[in-house]
Amino acid sequence: MPHVVTVLGSASSHSRSANLLERVELPLAQRSIESVRVEIRKLAPDALLGGDVAHPQIAEAIAAIESADGVVVATPLYKASYSGLLKVFLDLLPRDALRCKPVLPLATGGSLAHLLAVDYALNPVLASLGAEHIIGGVFATEADMRQLAGTFELSPSVATRLSEAVDGLAQIIEDKQDLRALRCRPPSVHVSKEPSTNACAA
Numbered sequence: 001m002p003h004v005v006t007v008l009g010s011a012s013s014h015s016r017s018a019n020l021l022e023r024v025e026l027p028l029a030q031r032s033i034e035s036v037r038v039e040i041r042k043l044a045p046d047a048l049l050g051g052d053v054a055h056p057q058i059a060e061a062i063a064a065i066e067s068a069d070g071v072v073v074a075t076p077l078y079k080a081s082y083s084g085l086l087k088v089f090l091d092l093l094p095r096d097a098l099r100c101k102p103v104l105p106l107a108t109g110g111s112l113a114h115l116l117a118v119d120y121a122l123n124p125v126l127a128s129l130g131a132e133h134i135i136g137g138v139f140a141t142e143a144d145m146r147q148l149a150g151t152f153e154l155s156p157s158v159a160t161r162l163s164e165a166v167d168g169l170a171q172i173i174e175d176k177q178d179l180r181a182l183r184c185r186p187p188s189v190h191v192s193k194e195p196s197t198n199a200c201a202a
């Protein structure tokens with residue numbers, strides 16, 4: 001079963017970014033794509049800040065990302081950028097940790113003032129980790145996610161954008177699985193001898 005790692009970069013226990021991730025994990029499960037959540041704020045702080053990649057919690061999180069078929073990163077915007085918590089974690093990932101994986105960035109902010117922070121701050125870091133396919137991110141303001149009965153009500157426009165982004169992510173993962181299945185057939189059935197033009201499909 002393919003799996004996606006959903007990375008939460010919020011320090012808050014009642015988080016809009018976490019709510020966006022829940023809205024990604026459910027439709028992925030309905031398409032038989034498992035989600036493994038990495039909540040950075042719950043990782044051992046000494047190991048996280050000290051860069052102890054041998055610590056079991058950190059090692060497990062890194063291994064989950066390395067073996068994932070896709071990655072979703074959700075972060076609040078703090079001081080016109082993505083969260084420092086997320087940066088500390090991303091700094092621990094090996095070079096190319098995101099290579100050959102579709103990556104979907106999600107962000108929540110107080111207003112649209114720093115809408116472009118995903119493009120100018122987060123996406124370059126994801127690209128530096130090898131991400132070649134960064135799906136168009138989804139940004140939600142506090143007005144898009146009003147508190148309601150202990151949860152958040154999502155505006156219809158953001159709900160639509162999120163649903164389209166999840167469809168795009170799932171489609172890429174399913175297509176890759178189909179490719180792998182094709183390549184795993186016995187040689188007598190696998191007729192094409194053409195080398196792949198896409199190294200990530202291997």
Ligand SMILES: Cc1cc2nc3c(=O)[nH]c(=O)nc-3n(C[C@H](O)[C@H](O)[C@H](O)COP(=O)(O)O)c2cc1C
Pocket residue numbers: 010011012014015016017018075076077078079080081108109110111112113114141142
């Ligand atoms: C310390 C702090 C700094 C913030 N800075 C920004 C900012 O620069 N731009 C912005 O749009 N929102 C900013 N916000 C608002 C948060 O991004 C917003 O409330 C977000 O939805 C919080 O996400 P979370 O609930 O997942 O933690 C800030 C919030 C805090 C607490």
